[in-house]
Amino acid sequence: DGGITQSPKYLFRKEGQNVTLSCEQNLNHDAMYWYRQDPGQGLRLIYYSQIVNDFQKGDIAEGYSVSREKKESFPLTVTSAQKNPTAFYLCASSTDRGSNQPQHFGDGTRLSIL
C-alpha cells in the first residue's frame, strides 16, 4: 500500500549528538513537510520541500537541517544546536505544492534525550 514511512519509531539522543530521522513516501508526492509536536500542543512546521533539491524553513527551523535529494525521501537531522529536541516528529507529504490537497502523515518518531 502507498504511504509514508517514518523510522525509527523511538530515538534517543545523547548530549552534543546529531541524529537523523528518516521519512520515505511512495505516493509520488512533490511536497514534503516536517513538523514538531510537543505534549498537548498542535503541530509546528520545521521545514518543507516543494520539489527535489529545494527546501524552505518553516516556523521553527533553528537547530534542524534537511535534504531533498530524491523525490521519495526527506530526512531531518536534529543537530546539537537544538537545545530542546525532546518531541514527537511528524513527516507529511502532499500531491502539489500549491494545491488544496490534503497532507498525508506518517506515524511519527518520538525523540528523547538520554
Place this chain on the structure above:
Amino acid sequence: DAKTTQPNSMESNEEEPVHLPCNHSTISGTDYIHWYRQLPSQGPEYVIHGLTSNVNNRMASLAIAEDRKSSTLILHRATLRDAAVYYCILRDRTSGTYKYIFGTGTRLKVLA
C-alpha cells in the same frame, strides 16, 4: 496568519451525533477549510475539507457558514474509535507559501 479557534474539549455519547465547531474569522477568500484528527501517538489523519459548500464523505460532513467565518464538523454517529483530537486548519498564504497552521484542536471524548 490565518488562525482558527476551537473548544479545548467536548464529550459525546456513543451512537449520538457530534458537532465540532471552528471559528476562522480571518479566512481568505480562496482558503479551504481542512479537518484532521489525531489518535494518541499517531500522525494526523485527513477527515474532510471544503471551500464554500457543505461537504460529505464516508467519515463525516462539513457544514460551512455562508460568510465562511465558521464551520462545523459533523460525525453522524460517534463511536469509541472517534475519540481523538480534531484539528480545524486553514492554509496559510500570507507568506507566499502554502502551509498549514495547526492550533491545539478539540479533544473529543466518546462515552460508552
